[in-house]
Amino acid sequence: MARFDVLELRIGGVSPLGSSGALSAIDKHQVHHPLPVSYLGLEGDEQADRKHHGGPHKAIHAYSISHFTTWSKELPDRTNRFRPGAFGENLVIDGASETGLCLGDRWRIGSAVIEVSQGRQPCWKLNLRFDVPDMARRVQDTGRTGWYFRVIEPGILAAGDCGSLIARPNPAWSLTRTSHLLYHDRMNRPALAELAGLPGLPDSWRRLALARLASGKIESWSRRVETPEPYEK
Structure with missing residues (x-):
C-alpha cells in the first residue's frame, strides 16, 4: 500500500458529551476548505484532556471508513452512529487501515509530511459516545482503533488530498501487529x-x-x- 485518500477533514471544540456532562472534543464537524496543519494538529481543533489527547505524538487522529460497515454488522442497533466522524477522527481515510500501516510510516499529504506515531488507545468516552457500555474495550479488542500522525513538516491539508508513502522504516511493525502485542x-x-x-x-x-x-x-x-x-x- 503506497497511497490513500483523505475523504474528509474534521475539527471540533470542547463541549459536554451528550447528557453525561463529561467534557470532550470528540464531536468533530466536517470542514469543506483547506486547513493549515502545525506540529500540534489542524488549525481550530481542540482536545478536552491534554494529558491523554493531543500533543506532537497525537497531532492528527485518523480512522478508516472501511470499519463502519463492520461495526454496523456487529452492533446493528447502533448503525446510525457509525458514520464518518463517529470516532472523533480528524481525517476520514479511504484505502488504508491498521493492517497496512506501520509505526513510523511517513506520508506526504497536500503540502505536509506526517508520520504514523501510534495506534489509538481507546478510552471510556467511547462508551458514552456510542451508548455501548463496553465500546472502548470492543475497539481495543478488535484492533479497529484508528491511529495518530505526528507532523514532520507543517503544511496545508484538504479533503480530496492523496497520501503518498515516503518512507517505511519499520515494515515488520504494522499497527495491527502492535495492537495484537499490546492487548492479546x-x-x-x-x-x-x-x-x-x-x-x-x-x-x-x-x-x-x-x-x-x-x-x-x-x-x-x-x-x-x-x-x-x-x-x-
Whole structure:
C-alpha cells in the first residue's frame, strides 16, 4: 500500500458529551476548505484532556471508513452512529487501515509530511459516545482503533488530498501487529523488547513495554476503558 485518500477533514471544540456532562472534543464537524496543519494538529481543533489527547505524538487522529460497515454488522442497533466522524477522527481515510500501516510510516499529504506515531488507545468516552457500555474495550479488542500522525513538516491539508508513502522504516511493525502485542499476546518478551527499541516510538509506549519486561505483569486498563461512576448510566 503506497497511497490513500483523505475523504474528509474534521475539527471540533470542547463541549459536554451528550447528557453525561463529561467534557470532550470528540464531536468533530466536517470542514469543506483547506486547513493549515502545525506540529500540534489542524488549525481550530481542540482536545478536552491534554494529558491523554493531543500533543506532537497525537497531532492528527485518523480512522478508516472501511470499519463502519463492520461495526454496523456487529452492533446493528447502533448503525446510525457509525458514520464518518463517529470516532472523533480528524481525517476520514479511504484505502488504508491498521493492517497496512506501520509505526513510523511517513506520508506526504497536500503540502505536509506526517508520520504514523501510534495506534489509538481507546478510552471510556467511547462508551458514552456510542451508548455501548463496553465500546472502548470492543475497539481495543478488535484492533479497529484508528491511529495518530505526528507532523514532520507543517503544511496545508484538504479533503480530496492523496497520501503518498515516503518512507517505511519499520515494515515488520504494522499497527495491527502492535495492537495484537499490546492487548492479546501481552507478554511476548522478544516482541516487547523489539518494540521498546523502535526509533521514534512515543515515550509512553516505550515505558509500557519496558515496564512489562521489568515486572512480568500487565498494566491495568480499567481506568482507561471503564466509564467512571459519575458518568455511568
